[in-house]
Amino acid sequence: MPSVGMPAWAFCFFGYAMTVATFSFMRIDPCDFIMAPYLVCPKCGKQEYGVLTVSDTRCQRRCRACWHTATVYLPEIKKKIVYVDQFAFSNIMKFLSPQVKGHERAAAEPFWKELFEALGVVCHLQLVACPDSREHQHESLTSPFYKALKHTYEHFSGGVTFHDAETIRIRQIANLARAWLKNEPVNFDFNPESISSGRLHEWSGRIFITVDGILPGTVDELRTTRGKTHKGLQEVFEHWQREKKLFKEVFAAEKASYGHTLVRMYADDRRKREQMAIMMMRGQMPPLNDALPSRTETLVTNLQFIFQQEVGKEQGDAKLADFFKSGTINEAPFNLIAAAMYASLAAKAAAGQKEIPNQGTVTDINIISTLLPYCDAMFVDNKCRALLRDIPRDYALPYGCKVFSPNTGVDFIRYLTEIRDSVTPDHLKLIEEVYGPDPMRPQSGIYGVGKHNRATSES
Numbered sequence: 001m002p003s004v005g006m007p008a009w010a011f012c013f014f015g016y017a018m019t020v021a022t023f024s025f026m027r028i029d030p031c032d033f034i035m036a037p038y039l040v041c042p043k044c045g046k047q048e049y050g051v052l053t054v055s056d057t058r059c060q061r062r063c064r065a066c067w068h069t070a071t072v073y074l075p076e077i078k079k080k081i082v083y084v085d086q087f088a089f090s091n092i093m094k095f096l097s098p099q100v101k102g103h104e105r106a107a108a109e110p111f112w113k114e115l116f117e118a119l120g121v122v123c124h125l126q127l128v129a130c131p132d133s134r135e136h137q138h139e140s141l142t143s144p145f146y147k148a149l150k151h152t153y154e155h156f157s158g159g160v161t162f163h164d165a166e167t168i169r170i171r172q173i174a175n176l177a178r179a180w181l182k183n184e185p186v187n188f189d190f191n192p193e194s195i196s197s198g199r200l201h202e203w204s205g206r207i208f209i210t211v212d213g214i215l216p217g218t219v220d221e222l223r224t225t226r227g228k229t230h231k232g233l234q235e236v237f238e239h240w241q242r243e244k245k246l247f248k249e250v251f252a253a254e255k256a257s258y259g260h261t262l263v264r265m266y267a268d269d270r271r272k273r274e275q276m277a278i279m280m281m282r283g284q285m286p287p288l289n290d291a292l293p294s295r296t297e298t299l300v301t302n303l304q305f306i307f308q309q310e311v312g313k314e315q316g317d318a319k320l321a322d323f324f325k326s327g328t329i330n331e332a333p334f335n336l337i338a339a340a341m342y343a344s345l346a347a348k349a350a351a352g353q354k355e356i357p358n359q360g361t362v363t364d365i366n367i368i369s370t371l372l373p374y375c376d377a378m379f380v381d382n383k384c385r386a387l388l389r390d391i392p393r394d395y396a397l398p399y400g401c402k403v404f405s406p407n408t409g410v411d412f413i414r415y416l417t418e419i420r421d422s423v424t425p426d427h428l429k430l431i432e433e434v435y436g437p438d439p440m441r442p443q444s445g446i447y448g449v450g451k452h453n454r455a456t457s458e459s
Contacts, residue, residue: 117442
């Protein structure tokens with residue numbers, strides 16, 4: 001159970017259907033994968049020369065009449081990396097879905113229609129990449145509209161996903177550890193492709209395959225964890241209200257606590273692991289989640305590997321202990337950003353804010369603190385943007401990411417419109433040849449969402 005003594009961060013296509021007696025099949029013609037726009041075939045002269053695949057900087061065309069196939073090479077492109085928070089995708093989904101609760105409210109706000117259209121156009125023009133995240137999936141799983149939400153964020157991401165927050169943290173800490181071992185200045189790689197599942201600066205494929213894989217009990221576990229972290233943050237917030245500490249005091253405490261708390265959590269995990277070993281010797285099997293390595297154990301194991309590689313197994317553990325004692329681990333970018341955001345929240349509590357942070361606050365800070373350095377722009381809720389905006393100048397974050405929220409929604413639409421208007425005639429012509437005519441025209445919907453849902457509507 002979280003306590004006030006803990007730092008805030010620590011709360012922290014092919015298919016078949018079968019029944020007993022019946023089978024159903026879908027027949028697919030290979031020509032179904034040859035898509036418009038159709039050009040005149042250079043071999044047979046018929047206007048059946050369509051797009052078979054698009055990948056990286058290659059467009060493979062095939063004729064539906066004579067089967068002539070050739071590759072057309074496309075120029076390198078550089079996209080803006082834009083992260084959009086789950087609440088925005090939820091509102092877009094509700095705007096497009098007359099049958100779901102919340103549709104009337106979303107439809108009454110013109111901004112969600114404007115965002116759907118503006119973001120869709122710049123993604124289609126290959127000017128913006130909008131990766132989804134593990135947090136999008138987790139937040140969708142607890143919603144009654146999981147499938148529609150999944151279709152919504154994947155519509156914009158094209159199936160490209162940022163690594164989960166813990167993986168990004170491990171990557172940054174590994175950079176710190178290697179630099180510390182060599183006594184060199186650390187050089188963080190904030191290339192967004194280094195933390196994504198696929199290439200971001202490539203021409204998007206016309207088809208991508210997505211699957212579901214949800215372990216039993218996952219949804220209940222997510223809800224339980226969110227409830228516990230929210231309760232812990234509530235206790236800390238009330239503590240901040242009473243103590244009325246300055247930003248710099250809370251920032252220093254939050255920043256310095258990361259390494260110490262990590263060591264304490266790792267020691268707790270090792271004790272649990274020893275208890276589980278005793279249970280198994282007695283023939284008792286622990287729950288699967290308890291048997292798997294914790295996030296803390298995974299991080300420390302990665303560090304042990306790095307230190308043993310650099311200085312050998314005998315000295316590795318001693319050097320790792322020195323690394324933790326040095327406090328260097330606290331300089332990780334994600335920790336500095338999170339510490340600043342929690343200190344900003346503490347300052348609001350000290351200034352008299354009565355409203356307790358909502359249940360999504362910890363998740364939002366986790367996402368922003370890990371992804372901010374890698375993005376050109378982020379669209380988050382008003383409260384998170386306020387936490388960033390109110391960080392004192394002396395503690396300003398050294399990242400060029402533009403942060404928008406509904407309060408600055410007009411500015412975000414303008415930002416996307418300026419990107420759209422930067423398209424050159426030559427690029428626009430290529431978009432028409434690869435993806436079809438009228439690329440500047442917004443799409444009317446999303447497959448699997450609202451009136452475009454061919455499956456049974458979710459209630």
